[in-house]
Amino acid sequence: MNTVSTSEPLPSYESELRSAPSNALVATARRLLGDRAGAREVTLLLADYGVRVLRPVDPLPGADEPLSAQDGPAGRAFTEQTPVVEPAADGTAAVHVPVSVRGDRLGVLSARLPSPGADQAGVRGLVEFATALGHEIAAVERDTDLYLLARRTRRLTLAAEMQWQLLPGRGCGRPEFEIGAHLEPAYTVGGDNFDWSTDGGHLTMTVTDGMGRGIDASLLTGVAVGALRNARRAGLGLADQARLADQAVYAQFGGKVYASTLLLRFDLATGTVQAVDAGSPRLYRRRAHTVRQIEMEAQLPLGMFEETAYEEQIFSVRPGDRLVAVSTGVHGTRSPQGTPFGEQALREALDTVPAQAPQEVARSVVASLVDHFGGTDLTADAAVVCLDWHGREPATP
Amino acid sequence: MRECLPELTELAEVLGHEVLVAERDTDLYLRARRKDRLTLAAEMQWQLLPGRSCSRPEFELGAQLEPAYAIHGDNFDWSATADRLALYVSNGMGEGIEASLLTNLTVNALRNARRAGIPLADQAALADQAVYAHYRGRSHMSVLMFDFELNTGRARVVDAGSPQTLRLRDGVYAVASPKGEAYGDAALARAIQRTRLLPAADVPRAVLRELTGHRGTPTPDDDALVVCLDWRGR
Numbered sequence A: 001m002n003t004v005s006t007s008e009p010l011p012s013y014e015s016e017l018r019s020a021p022s023n024a025l026v027a028t029a030r031r032l033l034g035d036r037a038g039a040r041e042v043t044l045l046l047a048d049y050g051v052r053v054l055r056p057v058d059p060l061p062g063a064d065e066p067l068s069a070q071d072g073p074a075g076r077a078f079t080e081q082t083p084v085v086e087p088a089a090d091g092t093a094a095v096h097v098p099v100s101v102r103g104d105r106l107g108v109l110s111a112r113l114p115s116p117g118a119d120q121a122g123v124r125g126l127v128e129f130a131t132a133l134g135h136e137i138a139a140v141e142r143d144t145d146l147y148l149l150a151r152r153t154r155r156l157t158l159a160a161e162m163q164w165q166l167l168p169g170r171g172c173g174r175p176e177f178e179i180g181a182h183l184e185p186a187y188t189v190g191g192d193n194f195d196w197s198t199d200g201g202h203l204t205m206t207v208t209d210g211m212g213r214g215i216d217a218s219l220l221t222g223v224a225v226g227a228l229r230n231a232r233r234a235g236l237g238l239a240d241q242a243r244l245a246d247q248a249v250y251a252q253f254g255g256k257v258y259a260s261t262l263l264l265r266f267d268l269a270t271g272t273v274q275a276v277d278a279g280s281p282r283l284y285r286r287r288a289h290t291v292r293q294i295e296m297e298a299q300l301p302l303g304m305f306e307e308t309a310y311e312e313q314i315f316s317v318r319p320g321d322r323l324v325a326v327s328t329g330v331h332g333t334r335s336p337q338g339t340p341f342g343e344q345a346l347r348e349a350l351d352t353v354p355a356q357a358p359q360e361v362a363r364s365v366v367a368s369l370v371d372h373f374g375g376t377d378l379t380a381d382a383a384v385v386c387l388d389w390h391g392r393e394p395a396t397p
Numbered sequence B: 001m002r003e004c005l006p007e008l009t010e011l012a013e014v015l016g017h018e019v020l021v022a023e024r025d026t027d028l029y030l031r032a033r034r035k036d037r038l039t040l041a042a043e044m045q046w047q048l049l050p051g052r053s054c055s056r057p058e059f060e061l062g063a064q065l066e067p068a069y070a071i072h073g074d075n076f077d078w079s080a081t082a083d084r085l086a087l088y089v090s091n092g093m094g095e096g097i098e099a100s101l102l103t104n105l106t107v108n109a110l111r112n113a114r115r116a117g118i119p120l121a122d123q124a125a126l127a128d129q130a131v132y133a134h135y136r137g138r139s140h141m142s143v144l145m146f147d148f149e150l151n152t153g154r155a156r157v158v159d160a161g162s163p164q165t166l167r168l169r170d171g172v173y174a175v176a177s178p179k180g181e182a183y184g185d186a187a188l189a190r191a192i193q194r195t196r197l198l199p200a201a202d203v204p205r206a207v208l209r210e211l212t213g214h215r216g217t218p219t220p221d222d223d224a225l226v227v228c229l230d231w232r233g234r
Helices: A013-019 A022-037 A072-080 A120-140 A146-150 A158-166 A214-233 A238-253 A342-351 A358-372 B002-022 B028-032 B040-048 B096-115 B120-135 B185-194 B200-215
Strands: A040-047 A053-057 A084-087 A093-101 A104-113 A171-174 A177-184 A192-198 A202-210 A259-267 A272-278 A282-287 A290-293 A313-316 A322-326 A382-389 B053-056 B059-066 B075-080 B084-091 B142-149 B155-160 B164-167 B172-176 B224-231
Touching: A013 A022, A013 A120, A013 B002, A022 A040, A022 A104, A022 A120, A022 A146, A040 A072, A040 A093, A053 A072, A053 A146, A072 A084, A072 A093, A072 A104, A093 A120, A104 A120, A104 A171, A120 B002, A158 A192, A158 A214, A158 B096, A171 A192, A177 A192, A177 A358, A192 A214, A192 A382, A202 A214, A202 A322, A202 A382, A214 A238, A214 A259, A214 B040, A214 B096, A214 B120, A238 A259, A238 A272, A238 B096, A259 A282, A282 A342, A290 A342, A322 A342, A322 A358, A342 A358, A358 A382, B002 B028, B040 B075, B040 B096, B053 B075, B053 B200, B059 B075, B059 B200, B075 B096, B075 B224, B084 B096, B084 B224, B096 B120, B096 B142, B120 B142, B120 B155, B185 B200, B200 B224
Parallel strands: none
Antiparallel strands: A040 A053, A040 A104, A084 A093, A093 A104, A171 A177, A177 A382, A192 A202, A202 A259, A259 A272, A272 A313, A282 A290, A282 A322, A322 A382, B053 B059, B059 B224, B075 B084, B084 B142, B142 B155, B164 B172, B172 B224
């Protein structure tokens, strides 16, 4: 006898997103949100390389204009990383929620939720959906240029193309810390790089400033960062990572060019930091209301001489500390009148944004640098990495 | 036990996707995949690669490089949009870091041009200019480039150099660069014929295994690269 078949439970939206073709994530999101939540006008906006605008992926007709990444409802959802709801007279609401992947801000998902449905539960649902969508975008980017193209307001130079594919992302968050980073000029960057990797016990973070310009700088940084990673992944300590990268760069370029790198390794449980300062990127710490530079013994840049030995130094961070590492392009850049951006300006930039998240801090330090420089594209690369230290709750015995 | 399988399968899929995402921030999973240390050249090469396989309704791709822990300059790359699949197979030149820098430059130049929406032949022209501008003809790179239309199966091809393409009746396309191994067309065709029942993702490793048997020594002197594309169409 045939029993009345109960309808199969719907597959979860995560599983629908996972099985969608790499190019069809936005179309799938529109279908799922439309069918299951009655949402309309579903738009995925991704932040451009310079984090100035949010650009739509697979835009709806008539909605293909980029939006500000700082202002307006979508821009606010992005910078403040919180849902922004615009209720309409008919009871529906335009809702903008951040799309992020493990602390890396990708963009914003906007949708018009129906009445009823545009309530707290509806917004929460959209927030969860946006996170699942963000993770899928990160997963499919290996196989398609689509999402990467949406992030470009113009073409990247070849040097910048090489640099961006080396970068881990623009941010990373974990219970113990939050990192945000920014790089300018985003579309023509040559030799600046930041990198990080965490395991259960430690965070390793580097800021590298490859000498020279264009493709030469980018190839140099490629070797330096590749060698640092290669050593790190072989389980070597920080000083040995620097030593091996120094050898690799020297072997390739014979001392003609070199990479200045700051290497840091944080113990996630204690906040103890090992550091190697191989060149010029500088490190500042904001603790309570005081900003000061963490002075380190300046050691030789990677690849300047053969067989340089490096030494680790130790300092420590406390919960609530904010560290900011800046490349030479930041602390050395001069205004058209010849005044360097300098420490004072950097302190001011750090002081004006105490409440903001690390990615915003990094972006606004670079923005004030660009202002200082006269509002045009920088002539030297500038990389800023901001790290907020939360630490761990001491284990209760 | 059996009723747990669908749930386990789903869990494994979720885990797979999350590992991919988490790899941006940690070496953990990548280190678990290494039984030895990679050479620096191989380290740089692997981070350029898109993955080892890719599957969509219209096609399935598989690729493998040997010696995996010490590759020099060979590379494969792909990118799909709603209507097209771009596929590149490159044969590097030189050794060690020098080879990986050349590949880094070439592959990024091709990607940069592709991402600017430029057609295949012009992508080749731009990459050619970028490589020539840097190396002045001292080093060069052979690349076989495809641009498939997913709707029709029509492919535009630019053959800038040497990788060979074999096309079999059962729809397996394969490219191999055994270079100087005297691993002839016939042996390669036999290897591909023998692997015709395998899914695309398994073919490259199987062909490379045959190559190892043919050579008699476990470590090749040169890079060997196999990419397999199964076309299903629409």
